[in-house]
Amino acid sequence: MTCLNADTVTEERSSDRKLILVLFGSPRKNGYTAKLLNEFLSPFGENVQIRVVHAYDSGIRPCTACDVCCRSERCSQSDFDELDSLIRCADVLVVATPVYVLSFPAPLKAVVDRMQRYFSARFSLGINPSIAKHRTAALLVTNGSASREGAQVMARQLKMVFSVMNTTLCGEAVWTGTDFDSGRSTFDRARREARDLALAIKSEL
Ligand SMILES: Cc1cc2nc3c(=O)[nH]c(=O)nc-3n(C[C@H](O)[C@H](O)[C@H](O)COP(=O)(O)O)c2cc1C
Secondary structure, eight states: OOOOOOOOOOOOSSSSSEEEEEEEESSSSSSSHHHHHHHHHGGGGEEEEEEEEEEEHOOOOOOOOOOOOHHSSSSSSSGGGHHHHHHHOSEEEEEEOOTTTOOOOOOHHHHHHHHHHHHHHHTTTSSSSSSOOOEEEEEEEEEEOOHHHHHHHHHHHHHHHTTTEEEEEEEEEEETTSGGGGGHHHHHHHHHHHHHHHHHHHHHH
16 A cells, blocks of 8 residues: 655656645645645555656746746746646646645645646647647545535646646545544545545546
């Protein structure tokens, strides 16, 4: 069984194995989100490469709306370039995050906003698709309350962003109620959702 700490950047890119790129949104590398991510990754076994990018460590700055990406296929800030290369070659994109005030924690929101370059590539530069290769995506969410509203808000945002990234959001796994009894009563359902989603994605790889 693959058992990753979310702190782990497992491997560098090599040619033959599928790449799962994880955008990790929690500042807590061993918290609820990491636990849910491990459940999701378990079914993939050893035959994939997994790369975890921690939004809190990445130093990716907010979009400055400079509009450079409307005039040429690049960003004025180079801090997103490595992530751009990873996104372009990823086979699966996983967004794993806690809910903060019904949305992404600020560092992950900055990453999502920086994807505006793909919108500009599509609609200002006419590059269609803005990313040549198609990938599937999954959203893994943890939240303190019993509500799934935060996950719904983030899924809506991602569907919009992914619509210009040749990326299809396949589904969500949501661990609600982590503020109550450390999420024990809701974990079984969340882990089933995560594993079912992983198996569905794995069958298409
Ligand atoms: C700044 C902040 C804002 C939060 N906002 C929400 C919220 O709007 N809804 C909710 O259900 N939980 C909210 N939470 C609770 C977290 O989503 C929850 O504790 C989550 O499981 C933490 O995951 P982690 O252990 O991976 O960091 C918030 C927590 C923090 C620190």
